[in-house]
Amino acid sequence: MQVPAHVEYDKATSVEHALTLLARYAPEERDLAGGHSLIPMMKLRLAQPDVLIDINGLSDLCYINLTGDQLRIGTLTRHAQLLDSPLVGAHFAILHDAERVIADPIVRNWGTVGGSLCQADPSEDLSAAFAAMKGTMVIRGLDGTREVSAREFHTGPYETVVRPAELLTEIRLPLRPGGGSGYLKVARRAGDWPVGAAGAAVWLAGDVIADVGVGLAAVGADHFVAAEAEDYLRGRSATEENLARAGEIAAASCRPVSDQRGPADYKRHLARELTARALRIAVARARGEDRSRPA
Amino acid sequence: MIRLTLTVNGTEYSRDVEPRLLLIHFLRDDLGLTGSHWGCDTSNCGACVVWLDETPVKSCTVLAVMAAGRRIKTVEGLASGAGLDPVQRAFAQCHGLQCGFCTPGMMLTARWLLDHNPNPTEADVREAISGQICRCTGYENIVRSVLWAAHHAGDA
Numbered sequence: 001m002q003v004p005a006h007v008e009y010d011k012a013t014s015v016e017h018a019l020t021l022l023a024r025y026a027p028e029e030r031d032l033a034g035g036h037s038l039i040p041m042m043k044l045r046l047a048q049p050d051v052l053i054d055i056n057g058l059s060d061l062c063y064i065n066l067t068g069d070q071l072r073i074g075t076l077t078r079h080a081q082l083l084d085s086p087l088v089g090a091h092f093a094i095l096h097d098a099e100r101v102i103a104d105p106i107v108r109n110w111g112t113v114g115g116s117l118c119q120a121d122p123s124e125d126l127s128a129a130f131a132a133m134k135g136t137m138v139i140r141g142l143d144g145t146r147e148v149s150a151r152e153f154h155t156g157p158y159e160t161v162v163r164p165a166e167l168l169t170e171i172r173l174p175l176r177p178g179g180g181s182g183y184l185k186v187a188r189r190a191g192d193w194p195v196g197a198a199g200a201a202v203w204l205a206g207d208v209i210a211d212v213g214v215g216l217a218a219v220g221a222d223h224f225v226a227a228e229a230e231d232y233l234r235g236r237s238a239t240e241e242n243l244a245r246a247g248e249i250a251a252a253s254c255r256p257v258s259d260q261r262g263p264a265d266y267k268r269h270l271a272r273e274l275t276a277r278a279l280r281i282a283v284a285r286a287r288g289e290d291r292s293r294p295a
Numbered sequence: 296m297i298r299l300t301l302t303v304n305g306t307e308y309s310r311d312v313e314p315r316l317l318l319i320h321f322l323r324d325d326l327g328l329t330g331s332h333w334g335c336d337t338s339n340c341g342a343c344v345v346w347l348d349e350t351p352v353k354s355c356t357v358l359a360v361m362a363a364g365r366r367i368k369t370v371e372g373l374a375s376g377a378g379l380d381p382v383q384r385a386f387a388q389c390h391g392l393q394c395g396f397c398t399p400g401m402m403l404t405a406r407w408l409l410d411h412n413p414n415p416t417e418a419d420v421r422e423a424i425s426g427q428i429c430r431c432t433g434y435e436n437i438v439r440s441v442l443w444a445a446h447h448a449g450d451a
Contacts, residue, residue, distance in 0.1 A: 039357075110353075191426050
């Protein structure tokens with residue numbers, strides 16, 4: 001039988017209230033969103049906070065909207081809500097691709113976007129997707145709000161730049177012309193973590209890749225990013241040869257480790273192949289050629 | 296201890312609970328509603344699925360206190376005054392259960408699916424229950440049951 005250790009509990013009624021409570025109990029507090037990462041960690045004593053601050057009542061952190069040229073996602077948005085959003089599907093196909101393969105439909109009903117990001121599991125899909133999309137994280141504390149690039153959000157496995165008594169409140173994604181994106185994952189079974197996964201976003205100017213983002217999950221890529229592959233592609237044309245070459249560069253630049261999900265050389269193979277395939281999907285979508293789900 | 300008040304299957308309950316108490320244990324041990332099953336404890340198997348307000352969740356990964364002020368529906372609340380839910384009749388009709396351990400969770404997910412998608416394809420059904428495990432591996436008849444329930448939704 002797995003149960004968490006003794007813990008105190010308080011329920012936040014507003015973002016300000018949550019920040020006040022977090023500050024009162026820091027650093028032995030954890031904010032509790034869906035709890036689908038935190039509660040299993042508490043059962044295993046990998047996390048043992050003294051106090052849980054339940055933020056599920058903060059409905060003002062639950063939204064998806066387009067403001068100017070930015071998509072804004074409140075961090076209490078449930079995975080299922082992100083997957084159900086036509087706005088997200090129309091502009092950021094990568095997020096729908098990723099959400100379809102994150103855990104299972106029941107877990108997605110209650111797990112939150114912000115919770116997944118703050119858990120900072122090195123195999124977490126949305127971290128790679130938001131890195132590929134070059135998103136911005138909005139973090140609030142009692143002293144004010146700061147913005148951090150999605151690529152600087154994670155400082156290591158299970159570690160982020162969010163400090164005690166701070167709350168990740170919003171993710172912003174730029175909506176730019178000529179864009180297309182996609183995400184691919186290989187898992188051992190339905191609902192599992194990835195053996196390897198890659199997300200790609202491209203912004204085309206004619207046939208030239210004006211800008212590109214490549215995110216990798218579960219293969220030991222720094223900050224979930226394949227920066228060398230991006231550098232190679234930027235300014236080149238979106239040919240099959242160039243996309244394949246980018247996959248090779250991504251594979252060479254990551255550092256997968258062998259574990260129960262697979263050997264390192266297989267994960268490196270996945271990094272190469274999934275990067276190239278995700279790029280192909282992204283380019284096809286940027287050209288308006290492909291609206292389908294990836295295979 | 297925290298005073299917890301919530302509604303389960305239309306009835307309001309108040310109990311003093313420890314914050315660390317999981318919803319599945321609250322339902323089974325504090326309220327005696329043992330229809331919901333406690334399975335893998337790791338949010339993989341789905342035997343503990345109940346509705347939290349309008350959506351199915353895995354109650355082994357939700358603290359009871361998180362349900363304060365909310366509505367829970369368990370398998371005990373599936374049937375109405377009009378009799379068994381079509382999903383329950385379907386599982387009986389199509390041999391949708393063998394040992395029965397996964398059945399409460401499967402039926403609650405099926406009810407949710409049919410409420411949102413009254414005419415699901417077989418693929419829709421398989422996707423909907425993809426987070427739930429039947430230890431007897433009786434998936435064929437579970438899928439058949441959900442499709443039967445869709446076709447017989449209006450039957451008395």
